[in-house]
Amino acid sequence: MGLLAVLYLSFGAVPLALLAHFASSLASDAVSDQVRHRLTTTAATSAVVVEQRLSSLTELIAATANDSVLATAVASLGGATGELLRQRLRIVVSQPGITEALITDLAGRTLASEPDTQYFTDVSRTDWFVGARSRSGPFVSAAYVPTFPDARRAVAVVAPIRDSARTTVALLAVAYSLDALQDFAGRIATAQGIELLITDQTGVVVARPDRDVSLIVSMIEDRRVSMALAGKSAYVREQTPLGWQLSATEPVARLGWTVTATVDEHRALSPARQIRSAVLTVSGILAGVLLAGLGLQIWLAAMRRRAERRLQQARDEAVRVSEFKSRFLATVSHEIRTPMNGILGLTRLLRDTRLDEEQRRYTDATAGAAEGLLAVVNDLLDLSRIEAGRFSLAVAPFDIRRLCREAVELLEPRARSQGLAVDTTVDGNVPERLVGDATRIRQVLLNLVGNAVKFTPAGRVSLSVSAEAVGGEGPVWVTFSVQDTGLGLTDEQRAHVFDRFVRDADERLEGAGLGLTISNELVALMDGQIGLESVPGVGSRFWFRLALDGTHPAIADPPTPLPIDSIEPVPAGQFGRVLVADDDDVNRLVARMVLRRAGFKVDVVGSGAEAIAAARARRYDIVLLDLHMPGLDGMAVSRAIRSQGPPDSRVPLVAMTASATAADRERCLAAGMDGFAAKPIDWEHLVTELRLRVWRGDGTLSADEATELCWDEQALTDLRRCGALDEAVETFAATAPVSAERIAAAIGSGDVASAAELAHRLAGSAATVGAAGLARRCARLSDRVQEQDRQPDERLVAEAAALGQAVAQALTALDAHRLPTA
Known part of the structure; x- marks a missing residue:
């Protein structure tokens, strides 16, 4: 109770006292400013009047x-x-x-x-x-x-x-006669209560107040002389035997005279004291009200204490349950994803071998079961992220017709096996390109179409997309609708269809009861609406609406990953050497086989200490690190490799982990890693990315050349999206070598201005196609050429001669960036 009283007074009486003090100070400052303004204005005006009178005379x-x-x-x-x-x-x-x-x-x-x-x-x-x-x-x-x-x-x-x-x-x-000035000073005193003192250039009083001015004259004499000499105004507060006086002094131009307006401070600031008294009175009344409220609050606090204790206990229990659930999901994710990585990898490799029809059927069934289990894990993780508020959307342009076609194609084999017809209709008024999170929209469509196929014994499943009429530049309201001729839902089932862990209409069918729940959450995160219409025995219609921006139709389709069986075997080492560190035997086996097939030399180790030793003993083009290894984990290995210094510190490090959370990504980047691959590993995508990172034109790249050939991935992505990458590369390939030759020739002949202009232009072209390293090299060359005031030195000539080789290497690497990427 004592603490409550202290807090109540602290947050009630103290702010009230501060407010009263602030109001009083504000009033005092306002009155003081008003008095100062009145004095300085009177002094300045009087000085003008005196000057005008004597000037006229x-x-x-x-x-x-x-x-x-x-x-x-x-x-x-x-x-x-x-x-x-x-x-x-x-x-x-x-x-x-x-x-x-x-x-x-x-x-x-x-x-x-x-x-x-x-x-x-x-x-x-x-x-x-x-x-x-x-x-x-x-x-x-x-x-x-x-x-x-x-x-x-x-x-x-x-x-x-x-x-x-x-x-x-x-x-x-x-x-x-100075009687006129004296009369003027008297009128000022009568009208404004301000005493006016006018003195000439020698200090003789020209006009004065009725009372004795000897004190005032002595008070301002030194200041008046200095003011007259300096020709400046002054405002002072000074103590005299008559009390504190406020005075403003103004020089009379061209005469050397001064005009001093004086007022008694106590009398002038009396309005501020009246306001302060009123504020204190009101504050006292409010303080009394606060004290009364304090007593009431203490009484109410005693009544609420027991209820708050029970609420606190319930809240603590909820926090413990939430933390336990998060740890449980993270552990389950890791324990399932790690062996799943091996199962999916080996199954894909097995598919690429010679199998008879029965073996291939069993292999496909194994892969399907593994992917189904992975889907359940992903649903659980998605639901956990949504609950924790750590779920983010990746907004980018996408082709709505392609997205719908791909979603239906994934489910068509199952539909055909059930004798179902699945069709897709996209209205003509739907823009060809929309801006949104295509991955999450596809996830919702797969859930809705998958449920429709699952619960439709016979008939048809239809996916349709429509858009409302668009006026102006605003977003497009796009409606996705999935209609089936299946079992339908009763009123009770419709009321709980979006609840968590509610099994579907027929308990004999598989399902964790999370698909529609996650769909509902995802649509809400995208600021959309979701609903259904259903008649038992007739069918159901699930729909959701999203507000999406339309884009120009010329945006290129997003690149697709390389299927693992489409990766043509190439000689090992053509794309460089890779180190894989993973404590799981199956994962190491899969990594070695896939990467060798993709054209890499592969070394595998089973612990963090072995990874550090291998990185010190040999230079690798890229290192794949499992985060969870006995002894030294992947982050510790990353920090150790980065601490070794050049050239090892430049090797790209990629984390591999089954714990695919945003926090894990941030910790990996903080430990010095360059990339993040979630288990099960999407080897098709990873192979494509590795080829882009370690592509070699002639089989060898020095450390300096590797530094030069760094790339602006965002520039390349932008060119791909707008469908201009091929044309830009072809144009650059046709003009860049010629520009390099002209630069070398201009520097050799001493034409500094032309060489600087050509180098600057080539730097811009290189930056446009993403060749950031070459662009920086050309920009440095342009700057150095401009600093030359005579024939360029030998080092500059040699650097210009080597520019052609750098352009050739950039073009070779740029060809690799034109490979299909995920």
Whole structure:
């Protein structure tokens, strides 16, 4: 109970507390961001306003000073002229904010003023007089306070008066009161609650809040100076004797002034505190609800504990049963498949000898019985994989008409022996090629057609395939239907026909009761539907529907394996030397006889230690390893051979095992093996694959040549599927030798550019037909040729000369890849 309470609080109260903290932090961050945005926006806007006001004033004074009449009047200095100057000054003083204007010569003597000079005393000593004389344009002074009573702070705006030769003859100066800026700062404070402080380039306060600003000025003085020099904005949080203050500083462009917007942090962040208080209140209420729920949960947990204990015991028992079943099936598979491999192999070899009719009948019966037993083992393994979720589909293009024909042909001998007619109909609207798992579709068809033949004493069995009308690019709904005139099923039998281990309608007939169950599971894995219609004494119709994509009809039929009796005996050793390691005497005998007949030299050993010793003593073209051998198993042997290093590490290693699971395949590949052959061995397929791997054009291949002649199996498979392999090989055989000769000639003559282009083109052609090793060799040659900035060296010339031999070897090996494969 204590642990439950801790877990409940951990998964209830802790997330609630974290959520409350997150909400409070989020609110605080949002308010802080809002305050920062408000301060920085106010400071930036105020800086723009100040700049615009002073810029407008500066432009006005500059325009007045540039008046040619004013310059002429300054030069004359007569009585009428003095009155003209004063009239002009009165016009300037009439502008808002301007309290005084005067004209002074370059010595600092006043030529005219309006009204009488009060702000401008001792002109020659002022900063604006000195600054204006050294400038060619208008000048704005620092703020200052005049000495006469009730005077307000002001700045002097000065512009030069020039004659017709653009020579400065006098200065026009006005005193601009800073009351307007002070009023602006006051309106900002009233409207937004933000205190605005404006200082000039010397640190003198131009506008300030109502309260004492000495603390604020000292606080920002160093920062203001650095900001003015750098021309950058800043946002800071600083502690003052008045408390924590948030301030944003913005420089006023071209003036050297700064604008600082300041607000009290406690007042500005008060909304965040209100939100935090509301969140804590709600969290407290929810925490109370959680505590109440905790008590209820503890009470319910006590009631469920006993039931959960019983469920746990049942679950553990189910897991133990499942593990036992998996181990049992794996053991049964191995123990049955291993002798089955020998029985099937010897039976096939026996068929190839001279037998009379009775002996051949017995041999065929033996093979049929072995294949039937193997089918039961396969059904059990398929069912186990489906239950464990380790069953995968191999989706590829296939010929639907050929698939149906092959499925029916396998069952026709049995049907003819019963006097049954078996026919196949595929509607014309069914695409010639479909994309799906042909192996599993064939397995379902064999189960359904086989059952129909089994339970039809007389009459007919019909397999039909139809497709719904297709509009657009979507998949085709293909319906497979198997109709018979057999025994039929009752309602009770129909209800359980897809259940496991349910025997068929007539107990006298053989069957493990798994065929329809696996068919149902396979159709479900392919996202299809399966069903039946049956009338007792009339017959049954089993059907299933699959959504399959249609493909272009030009895809070639998949290659078929070589029948073992069609493997013409050839001299031993023509296709290389093979090492077979298997602890079963019968399996070694079958392997030796089949591989010798297929043209291989064969060495056989019975243990892993003997296999390692043989691989160290002699170079083999391929090694077949049984995984389950006494002492060192096949994986240990693989790791030992791989650890020996070149050239032995390059020999292809193929695992042979009766445990044909995906996990076994992964372990074999991890141990360094290249292939996987499940027992019973499909010798026809294996012989074809071995010939492709170890084909020799002249009987001998060096290690370097073998490395060069590696192949892109996927490229070859793609060419076979689209029916273009023969044409591609013929084209390559006609052009590649010529290209090799032209490359050698170009390099010999020093034509580096042509040689590089030809080598690059030959590399592309070789890659297209799957000659990956030759393609890499040509690509390296092209790269090396391009690096030459002069006549190619002797090694490059020799390599180009040897390219023709490499092309010839590739063509010889490519002929082997054109052999029929499974």
